[in-house]
Amino acid sequence: MAKYGIGEKSMKATISPNDATASANITKRIEELGDWRGEMLAHVRELIHDADPDIEEEWKWRGVPVWSHDGIVCTGESYKEVVKFTFARGAFLKDPKKLFNSSLEGNVRRAIDIREGETINDSAFKQLIRAAVTANSEAVAERTAKKKAAKKK
Numbered sequence: 001m002a003k004y005g006i007g008e009k010s011m012k013a014t015i016s017p018n019d020a021t022a023s024a025n026i027t028k029r030i031e032e033l034g035d036w037r038g039e040m041l042a043h044v045r046e047l048i049h050d051a052d053p054d055i056e057e058e059w060k061w062r063g064v065p066v067w068s069h070d071g072i073v074c075t076g077e078s079y080k081e082v083v084k085f086t087f088a089r090g091a092f093l094k095d096p097k098k099l100f101n102s103s104l105e106g107n108v109r110r111a112i113d114i115r116e117g118e119t120i121n122d123s124a125f126k127q128l129i130r131a132a133v134t135a136n137s138e139a140v141a142e143r144t145a146k147k148k149a150a151k152k153k
Contacts, residue, residue, distance in 0.1 A: 019058075021059065022056075022058045022059040022066075025065075026041075026045065026057055026059065029041070029063070033078055037078045038078075041078060044076060044083075044114075044120065044125065045065075045076070047120075048073075048074070050126060051129035051130050051133075052130065052133050054069060055068065055069045056069065060075075064077055065077075067129075069133045070136035070137045070139070071088065071140070072088040073088065073136065074132065081116070082113045082114065082115055083113075084102065084111050084113050085111060086103065086110070086111040087112075087128065088108070089108060089136065090108070090111065090128075090132070091106060091110055092135055093132060093135060094131065096124075097124035099120070099121060099124055099125060100112055112125075
């Protein structure tokens with residue numbers, strides 16, 4: 001069974017109560033789906049944590065799993081025929097393996113839709129997660145630098 005998937009709960013030692021609740025809600029969602037969508041959500045959840053062990057799990061917008069590190073990295077939504085992973089800054093990320101296949105017209109977000117029977121390139125997905133974390137961290141550093149510069153004026 002997946003490290004962060006159905007049945008098992010494996011979380012980092014320093015978890016706030018909200019993180020624990022979010023993680024429990026995501027695990028519950030995976031279990032409730034009980035089909036290929038739950039399996040895919042559990043698999044990708046594990047990839048996300050493998051790519052960034054410091055990523056935080058959140059539960060937002062009335063039931064959407066969210067993974068954050070210095071801001072939202074991606075969301076994981078399940079629909080009848082697709083599991084969708086939307087990257088908040090996806091339009092700014094290099095995607096050499098062409099994983100993004102949805103929300104391509106937007107200026108900021110990009111998404112990966114996975115249908116029953118499809119697989120995902122694990123290595124390329126983890127690279128996208130790492131790139132998204134880097135983009136978030138750079139944006140935070142830039143905002144901090146601008147605030148410091150504004151205070152000096």
